[in-house]
Amino acid sequence: MPFFIRLAWAYFCSHHSHIRVLKVVGRAATIGLSLSLTILIVTLSVMNGFERQVRQKIFDQMPHVVAFHTHGLTPPENLGVVRIEHAYQTKLFLPRMGYQQVNAIITDRVDRRQMTAPIYNRLFLQSEKEQVAFIGILRTPSYQSMPFSTLMFNDFTPTHTAPLSVLFPLSDLSRFANIELTKTQGFWLENPFAVDQFVSEMKNIFGSDVDFMTWKDQHKTFFDALKGEKRLISLVLSFLILLIYGQFALTLILLFQDKRQDFVTLQACTAKRDRLLYRTFFAYGCLNIIVGLIVGLGGGCLLSLWLPNIVKYLENVFSFQFLPYQHYHTDTLPSELLFSDVLITGLFTCAVGVVTCHVLARYANRTRLIDLLRNA
Amino acid sequence: MSEKIIFDSVSFYYEKDYPILNNFSYVFDSEDCVAITGPSGSGKTSLLHLLSGWIYPVSGQIIYSRPAQSGENFRYVFSAPYLIAELNALDNIFLDRPMSPVNLEKCHSLAEAFQVKHLLSYWPSQLSSGQQQRVSIIRALMSDAPFFLADEPTAHLDPHRAYSLMQEVMVVLRKQKQGLICVTHDPQLHTLFDRQLDMSQLEDNIH
Numbered sequence: 103m104p105f106f107i108r109l110a111w112a113y114f115c116s117h118h119s120h121i122r123v124l125k126v127v128g129r130a131a132t133i134g135l136s137l138s139l140t141i142l143i144v145t146l147s148v149m150n151g152f153e154r155q156v157r158q159k160i161f162d163q164m165p166h167v168v169a170f171h172t173h174g175l176t177p178p179e180n181l182g183v184v185r186i187e188h189a190y191q192t193k194l195f196l197p198r199m200g201y202q203q204v205n206a207i208i209t210d211r212v213d214r215r216q217m218t219a220p221i222y223n224r225l226f227l228q229s230e231k232e233q234v235a236f237i238g239i240l241r242t243p244s245y246q247s248m249p250f251s252t253l254m255f256n257d258f259t260p261t262h263t264a265p266l267s268v269l270f271p272l273s274d275l276s277r278f279a280n281i282e283l284t285k286t287q288g289f290w291l292e293n294p295f296a297v298d299q300f301v302s303e304m305k306n307i308f309g310s311d312v313d314f315m316t317w318k319d320q321h322k323t324f325f326d327a328l329k330g331e332k333r334l335i336s337l338v339l340s341f342l343i344l345l346i347y348g349q350f351a352l353t354l355i356l357l358f359q360d361k362r363q364d365f366v367t368l369q370a371c372t373a374k375r376d377r378l379l380y381r382t383f384f385a386y387g388c389l390n391i392i393v394g395l396i397v398g399l400g401g402g403c404l405l406s407l408w409l410p411n412i413v414k415y416l417e418n419v420f421s422f423q424f425l426p427y428q429h430y431h432t433d434t435l436p437s438e439l440l441f442s443d444v445l446i447t448g449l450f451t452c453a454v455g456v457v458t459c460h461v462l463a464r465y466a467n468r469t470r471l472i473d474l475l476r477n478a
Numbered sequence: 479m480s481e482k483i484i485f486d487s488v489s490f491y492y493e494k495d496y497p498i499l500n501n502f503s504y505v506f507d508s509e510d511c512v513a514i515t516g517p518s519g520s521g522k523t524s525l526l527h528l529l530s531g532w533i534y535p536v537s538g539q540i541i542y543s544r545p546a547q548s549g550e551n552f553r554y555v556f557s558a559p560y561l562i563a564e565l566n567a568l569d570n571i572f573l574d575r576p577m578s579p580v581n582l583e584k585c586h587s588l589a590e591a592f593q594v595k596h597l598l599s600y601w602p603s604q605l606s607s608g609q610q611q612r613v614s615i616i617r618a619l620m621s622d623a624p625f626f627l628a629d630e631p632t633a634h635l636d637p638h639r640a641y642s643l644m645q646e647v648m649v650v651l652r653k654q655k656q657g658l659i660c661v662t663h664d665p666q667l668h669t670l671f672d673r674q675l676d677m678s679q680l681e682d683n684i685h
Binding site (some may be wrong): 105108109112113115117118153364366367368370371378379470471472475 | 527530532533553556558560562563564565569573574589603617618647
């Protein structure tokens, strides 16, 4: 192991200090950095969790894509074609969402494991009862060999024996381009994040007479506000990390004052005196930061992952409800740990730490031996 | 072949009105042991600092027969041991020097000569000031530098111990064919040196 790392490690673990407060200040800086990082990661995770929860509620209760005729919107009560992810939810959705005149149900990316025969039959019965068309959009290649049934629009008869006969590739949707889209129509997608692809495919089918508004467009301001809030909180907590680095700088300055005699020794008694002080200082600073970083990021990640359990445990122990359902419409504290948050936070902390250590180590290295000797 | 450091009309001062060296010329040879003596404030330590290149003359020049930038011209021993508290005696001796078998053998033989072989694994705080100074001397003697500079290395030792320690140092230095330039106030030690440079005698040259 290089000498400067050994020495930096020895200083890091040292109990010998002429300046008693050095150890306290150094440990306080490391603990402060760890705590700031933990708080930052947990806060971001909780914000992500809340955002995800709100988004999920939007996905569950509102159409992911609304199609309307370019000549003007029609009132929402006239919504027509409804496309849902899970067919068996039709019964639940259609009345709840007030869709009185449903013309068709389109299912996308049908999952064979979920779409069992009874579910199909329930769906078909529901479709028949409500006088709607059922269109299954097939994207799984293995299903493409299935026979296509034209019974589905007019003389559809539910059957237990051939439930998959209604599935067909998306390209075949053009066969039904005569679906009336003169009314505003809502679509639910299996993957709501793929709305752009869905819209472009639908535009190819229905042409320019029909326009689409996705959930992203509808709730852009809201999600922008959430992102802005997240950025602001990140900024405030990053500022806290910068303040902690001020304490790191103080630690390094105190170390420099404390170890003047050692630096005289290093300058006077070693052959490779070039940059030895710089390296030792830099390594010492980096060691403090690495420990703070590992503890902070690790603690933040673990806390974020276990947050719902921890909250539940605390609620049980202290007999209180952190987020009463009647107020917040949720019974858990949501938390979603994003790798990108951890990575950006880690890189930011590392970058600021490296710059701080570099500046102070350069200052230490520039000090002339004779000046060290006079003050040693 | 011996190495030389030539002071050629060197002048030095911290403040212009109080010159320390004025047109000082002298030749230090790596085969000699030179004692630098004189009263406090006569510039003994400044002379050592000039020799080691930590400060520079105001005028004149110091000529090294070996390039000074190599950092291997000198090894320095201070009046205090200046051991790093976080490293044990052995690590303090080696610092950034590789612990090769040859170096370790040399270290052990020096430690034996200076009676600290059994203390090599000790921390500085576990050593007496005399033992610490011996360790710092061993650290300097580990080098192959042609000159060994010492600034009152026995200042904190009693006269008897100081004498025996310097005797041991001389033996090793002569064996290793290294020169000694040592600042000392102790008249008892003067007899050990080949030459004596009395800084008070130079005052005549100072205007």
